[in-house]
Amino acid sequence: MKKILFLALALVIGLCGCGTEVLEEGVVAKVNGRPIYLNQLEAKYDLVHLGWTGGITPSVARLKREYGQILSELIIQELVFQVLEEKRMPVTEEEVDEAEALIRADYPEGVFEELLIEEYIDYGVWRQQLRAFVAQQKFMREILRPRIRVESEEADEYYRQHLDEFFLPARVHFLLIMGPDEDMVAEAALLYRAVGDVDKVHEQMDQVSFQDLNMRRDRLPESWNNALLHLPMGDVSSPTPSQGGFEALLLLERIPEQTLDPPQAYPIVEAILMEQKIDQAFIDWLEQEIEDSEILVSAHLRPTEEDLQELAEIEQESFTDDTLVYDYGEGMGRLFVNPEPQNATIKIMNIRPRFVQGIELEEGEYIISVELEGYTRWEESTYVYAGQDTILDVPLDTDGDQPGDGDDAEMGEDQDGAADAAAEAAESEAEEPEGEANYEGESATAPEEAEPGMGRLYVDTTPEECQIRVLNIAPRFHQGIELVPGEYVVDVQHDGYATQVVTVTVDGDGDTRVEVVLEAEGQEGGGEGELPATP
Template identity: 45%
Template sequence: MKRHIAILFIFAALLAGCSGDADDIGIVARVNGSPIYLSQLEFQHDQFQEDSVGAYVPSVAKLRREYGEILSDLIVQELVVQELARRDLSVTDEELRKAENTVRGDYPEGAFEQVLVEEYIDLKSWRRQLRYYLAQKKFFQLVLRPQIKIDYKEAEKYYRDHISDFYLAESLRILVVRGPSRELVVKAVEKYLKDHDQMNLATAFGEVETREVVVREGRLSAPWRNALTGLKPGQASDVLTDRFGFEALVLLERSEAKVLPPAQAYPLVEEALLEKKMENAFEKWLSGDLAKADIQVSEHLLESAAKPGDDEASAPAVIAEPEEPAAEEAVEPPPVEDDMNGQEPADEAIPMDQLGTDTGI
């Protein structure tokens, strides 16, 4: 989605700032009237920054730029959701439930919830982003894909123009036999060369491990290259010794360098052409939809979206500073978190420490 941010920047001058009504507190943008909440923005930012938490304290300019980019993605995602709704193709609750259960199925019972707690991930925010992901996938499959056709002449031209992409270097298919002693490896290799049954080796020699690998000729390590020199398929190398134990290499197959013929290359050609055409179709749709969309963005983020590529030194300062109280009204500015009262009911209020004290839009 990052590749589409530039399109949003083109239309940044057309975006109107949100009003400062109390109902808008906690909202960073509206897309055709539908709100995008600060909680969504901060959830996405937290996910992108989870690997660097505590590593550094980002500058205000860097933080503003990151938030502007994430907001651009959220706006595009919301436009996709609205387009699906117009076509009566919205992601259903049942589709969302199945997708969530698929993710949960990758974890032992109870582990998914534990990960959410340990990673400070809000389940409602996670589900909302999952719905966005499903919507984008559905949009590409059901809306854009039917519009795209690949002509065989186009495929032939792509194959000729990118013939180097279909070059396969010489490769070797190797059976690696490892064990705790030289004698055990030798016996295991002898049995394999006699029976040609890899599975029986683990039964006959409990401490022997085997694995089959395919390696390009140019990527062989020096010891392996020396051990395989002169071997023909079906022959084994001498036993090699390293700090992890003993191993021998059985050469199973040697594939000569070749260029994939058109028939074999066609699935790869089709995939490459389809990806390019899908990107172009999406860019075209997005440009047209943005041109007629009513998008309102918080004044705190609008300038950061209007100047992509600014470095931290030259980025415009759009963070609002609290007004200095009059002398006779020596009062402290209200706490930052108080500004979040009234944000989206479904989400817990999130501090605005890094966006300035004015959360109105």
């Protein structure tokens, strides 16, 4: 879909010189005589680009570029609406209602409405964009999909050329049982073997936790591999010390390595090829539709020669491979805040948009608030520099605690103001080796030394804001967590991406950094031993 998204960006470029008719006031474009109004453009801009900051005006060039992109998307939406109407297949209110119901089902009662209010999202605008999404899905499903076939010869060729993608390494399916002491873990294992239900065991022994794991045998920690190697099916290993208590492993299944044969692989191959063909069919349809349609665009949004050059440079830089380098907007920087505890609420007090990790902000000073029940509220100002990431660590003090002298040193701040603090953070970040990203709110400032004999673990993830767990310890993961030397099993998850489980060896008296790159669901590489869904 990357090429389709880029085509949306490039669409305005293709509209240069399309018609000379002067558009009436309030109209920014016409698609086969049907107007697209300025208020539609502004509403969609506010919906998808919530990065406005209080009292700061973006440049005219930036606004023109971003409005042009959004106008391109609105034109594509209008073309899809029109072709559905021509085919007597318009999107109905019932279809939009059904899509909305599915979204609302993910929220507790009343929370969806609160979210719209908090984000200043007009319900009518949101629903219109939902209608556009439903229309595009219907267009793909009802018009493009029936035209496309995957021939058996194509599937056979893909299978032969990508045989290694259908190899499944040997795996082990087991339960990890963790508890505060050896006897409790042993008792929990025996109880589980008797009742076969984790929930029933937990009702009687709430201090014991179970994790159902299915891992590649070659990625097991050495201690786990040794414990499981000769363990009979259904038996449990002897409890052994672990970080924060004891652990035992209960073997559920050994899954031998295999390569899927063609009949087993065919549904996967068919889905891969079908997605490729639908993407290409949409591109072909869109290019032809633009050529055949009468599309008029306001002169204020037509691209200049500089815009054409910039678009060419973006295409060359962004699509030389599958890695996209973050492109800061003109005069913009990003802000990351890493609170401890991690479930604290983060707010930027002097702007309207809700904080998200990596929020893009105009260069300037911002007031950051971090709070959590049972902890003293933290509020400071910090400076965000254009073209840089500003990353803050915020350890909260429990209510009643008085921070001692130097307790704020981890954030690199002093009493002279937030601008100095941000400058120090930016300078520290600039000294990092190229290619190392500070995700999950990792501080750019130098942390304090770890306790003697302990090591620290950092996990850099792509995409950002992944859920990271260390499966064989009880404490919750945070960047720089101090661990006794040994092997740890790290689980990295993100919605829309295949989960990765990796084994990491942490050394004493030093930092261990691991980089985990997740593959989008349906992209090559899959997750932990899973078949890829796309090439």
